[in-house]
Amino acid sequence: MAKARSAFVCTECGAEYRKWQGQCTSCQQWNTLSEVRLASARPGAAAGTPAGRSGYAGSLSREVVDLAQVDLSEVPRLSSTFEEFDRVLGGGLVPGSAVLLGGHPGAGKSTLLLQTACKLAQSRRVLYVTGEESLSQVAMRAHRLQLPVAGLKMLAETSVETILAVAERERPEILIIDSIQTMHLEDIASAPGGVAQVRESAAALTRFAKQSNTVLLLVGHVTKDGTLAGPKVLEHMIDASLLLEGGADSRFRTLRGQKNRFGAVNELGVFAMLEHGLKEVKNPSAIFLSRTEEQAPGSLVMVVWEGTRPILVEVQALLDDSPLGNPRRVAVGLDANRLAMLLAVLHRHGGLFTGDQDVFLNVVGGVKVLETSADLAVLLAVVSSLQSRPLPRELVVFGEVGLSGEIRPVPSGQERIVEAAKHGFTRAIVPRANAPKTSPPGMEVVAVDKLADALEAL
Numbered sequence: 314m315a316k317a318r319s320a321f322v323c324t325e326c327g328a329e330y331r332k333w334q335g336q337c338t339s340c341q342q343w344n345t346l347s348e349v350r351l352a353s354a355r356p357g358a359a360a361g362t363p364a365g366r367s368g369y370a371g372s373l374s375r376e377v378v379d380l381a382q383v384d385l386s387e388v389p390r391l392s393s394t395f396e397e398f399d400r401v402l403g404g405g406l407v408p409g410s411a412v413l414l415g416g417h418p419g420a421g422k423s424t425l426l427l428q429t430a431c432k433l434a435q436s437r438r439v440l441y442v443t444g445e446e447s448l449s450q451v452a453m454r455a456h457r458l459q460l461p462v463a464g465l466k467m468l469a470e471t472s473v474e475t476i477l478a479v480a481e482r483e484r485p486e487i488l489i490i491d492s493i494q495t496m497h498l499e500d501i502a503s504a505p506g507g508v509a510q511v512r513e514s515a516a517a518l519t520r521f522a523k524q525s526n527t528v529l530l531l532v533g534h535v536t537k538d539g540t541l542a543g544p545k546v547l548e549h550m551i552d553a554s555l556l557l558e559g560g561a562d563s564r565f566r567t568l569r570g571q572k573n574r575f576g577a578v579n580e581l582g583v584f585a586m587l588e589h590g591l592k593e594v595k596n597p598s599a600i601f602l603s604r605t606e607e608q609a610p611g612s613l614v615m616v617v618w619e620g621t622r623p624i625l626v627e628v629q630a631l632l633d634d635s636p637l638g639n640p641r642r643v644a645v646g647l648d649a650n651r652l653a654m655l656l657a658v659l660h661r662h663g664g665l666f667t668g669d670q671d672v673f674l675n676v677v678g679g680v681k682v683l684e685t686s687a688d689l690a691v692l693l694a695v696v697s698s699l700q701s702r703p704l705p706r707e708l709v710v711f712g713e714v715g716l717s718g719e720i721r722p723v724p725s726g727q728e729r730i731v732e733a734a735k736h737g738f739t740r741a742i743v744p745r746a747n748a749p750k751t752s753p754p755g756m757e758v759v760a761v762d763k764l765a766d767a768l769e770a771l
Contacts, residue, residue: 327546349509403576416557440485444495492532580620611698615690630694646676662718722746
C-alpha cells in the first residue's frame with residue numbers, strides 16, 4: 314500500500330512546506346501553517362507525473378507547437394441569458410472555462426446561478442450539483458421565483474468522484490457546483506472546506522471541464538474581510554473570479570470581475586433583487602442618480618468608468634467640528650488613504666484647512682469607486698460641505714488631482730461628457746486635456762489645469 318503523504322500548507326496563500334515552521338516565508342504571516350494529508354500516488358502513474366494530472370490544460374498531446382501555427386479563430390461563447398452577467402464575463406461563457414462566483418451569505422449567488430441554469434436548460438444540457446441544500450429546497454426556490462424547471466438536471470452530492478462519474482455519463486455543457494467548500498475527495502483525509510480538500514476538489518473539477526470542454530461554474534464562500542475562502546491557489550486555478558456584492562439593507566447587487574482570462578477585470582454588472590429573483594439593471598446611472606428635490610451642501614455627481622461604459626454616481630461629503638485631537642476620516646466606497654491625501658492637497662494648494670473637522674464621505678448606492686477620476690469631485694464636495702454652499706444640480710465633475718495641485722486627465726473623457734449630457738447635465742468641470750473640441754449640445758464644459766481654477770469655477 315502506498316504511503317500517504319502529508320504537507321504543511323499556509324491557509325493565507327496556499328504555500329506548501331515539508332515541515333512546520335512559525336512563519337510563512339511567502340506571505341510573511343505567522344502561525345498560518347496547518348498539516349494536511351495529500352492523496353497518495355495511484356499505481357501505474359508515470360514517473361514524475363502526479364496521478365490524474367495529465368491533460369490539465371485541456372490537451373492530452375505532448376507535441377510542441379509553434380506559436381504562429383496556433384488557430385486564432387474566436388473562441389465561441391455561450392450566453393448566460395443575462396446581459397449584465399455576460400458583460401462581466403467578457404461576452405459570455407467560454408466552453409472549457411472555470412468560473413468562480415463568490416459573495417457574502419444572502420448576496421444572491423445561488424439565486425443568480427439557478428436563474429441562469431433554468432433558462433439555459435431550455436436549450437442546452439445543464440447539470441446543477443447542490444452540496445448545501447436538498448433537492449426539495451432548490452425546487453421550492455425555483456417555484457417561488459417562477460422559473461422554468463423542465464430540462465434542468467439536478468444532483469445532490471458532495472463527493473467529487475461521484476460527481477465526475479455522473480458528469481461523464483450525462484455530458485453536460487454547463488456544470489454548476491454549489492459550493493466548492495462542501496466538496497470532498499475520498500483520498501484526502503481532511504474535512505470538507507479545508508485547504509487540501511478545496512484545492513484538490515477544484516483541481517479535479519477544473520481538469521474535467523477543460524478536457525471535456527464543459528463550462529464549470531463554482532460557488533465560493535467569502536471570509537469576514539470579503540476575500541474568497543480557501544487557499545489562494547484556488548484563484549490561480551480558475552479562469553475567472555467574480556464577486557457578487559450587496560448589503561442586506563439594499564436591493565441592488567453589483568457583480569464585479571476580479572480575474573478574467575477572457576475579458577476585462579474592471580467590468581461591473583448591476584442587478585436588482587426583486588420578488589422573482591435578480592433582475593439586471595441596464596442603465597445603472599438612472600438608479601444611482603435618484604436624488605432629492607432639495608439640493609444639500611456636499612452633494613455632487615461624478616462620472617466613473619467601469620469596464621467599457623461610464624456610470625454617473627453621486628458622492629456626498631459631510632464636515633463637522635471635531636471634538637477629538639485626531640479628527641476622523643471615514644470614506645465609504647472610496648479609499649480612506651486617498652481621502653487623507655486629497656485633504657492635504659486641498660490645504661496646501663486650495664488654502665482650505667480641514668484639520669479640525671471630521672470628514673465623512675459616501676458614494677451613494679453602495680458603489681465602490683476604484684479609479685482616480687473621483688478626486689476632483691471629492692474635493693469639490695468637501696468644499697461645498699465646508700462652506701455650507703450647495704452646488705448646482707446640473708453640475709458634473711471628474712478628474713484626477715496630483716500632489717502639486719494639478720488636474721490630470723483620465724481615460725475616456727469624451728465618452729464621460731457625452732453620458733452626462735444624455736442624463737440632462739448642462740455643466741461639466743473637467744481636466745483641460747479631456748475637454749472636447751466641440752461640446753455636446755446644451756453642455757458647457759469648463760476646462761481646468763489647477764485645483765485653484767476648479768475652485769474659482771464653482
